[in-house]
Amino acid sequence: MDNSLSALTTLARNWWAFILRGVIAIGFGLIAWFWPNLALSTLIWLFAFFAFFTGILAILAAVRAISQRERWLGLAAEGVIGIGAGIIAVVWPDLTAKTFLYILAAWAIVTGLLSISSAVRLRREIAGEWALGLSGVA
Numbered sequence: 103m104d105n106s107l108s109a110l111t112t113l114a115r116n117w118w119a120f121i122l123r124g125v126i127a128i129g130f131g132l133i134a135w136f137w138p139n140l141a142l143s144t145l146i147w148l149f150a151f152f153a154f155f156t157g158i159l160a161i162l163a164a165v166r167a168i169s170q171r172e173r174w175l176g177l178a179a180e181g182v183i184g185i186g187a188g189i190i191a192v193v194w195p196d197l198t199a200k201t202f203l204y205i206l207a208a209w210a211i212v213t214g215l216l217s218i219s220s221a222v223r224l225r226r227e228i229a230g231e232w233a234l235g236l237s238g239v240a
Contacts, residue, residue: 146198150191157184 134141160181167174191198 142199142202143195145202146191146195149198149202150188152188153184153191154188157181157186157188160184 130141158181160177162181164174164177164181167177
């Protein structure tokens with residue numbers, strides 16, 4: 103089986119993932135549209151909690167690595183950066199919101215370009231490739 107047929111089989115087998123992604127995206131979009139302050143505030147607090155909590159876990163892993171005479175500096179740095187990012191998100195939510203905006207914009211541009219690229223590459227393999235390409239523009 104060649105690679106393109108294998109990729110199509112994988113896509114066909116996981117069709118439900120596209121539906122789930124679409125439903126989640128629509129749900130998030132509706133929440134952000136109708137309650138933008140709530141959505142942004144929730145996103146900032148979730149990020150702050152995640153960064154702070156994973157930072158603590160990385161510090162704990164670094165301490166364990168030190169006791170076992172393993173490499174620990176990378177884990178410690180990750181922990182300090184995570185804890186710092188969590189604190190910054192809480193102390194300066196406006197800065198965090200602006201940063202999220204730039205990350206979201208970069209993500210949208212990259213995933214849009216990748217969707218268009220996929221449609222161009224798959225145009226001979228699938229029907230309705232225009233819909234995939236259009237999803238990259240949207």
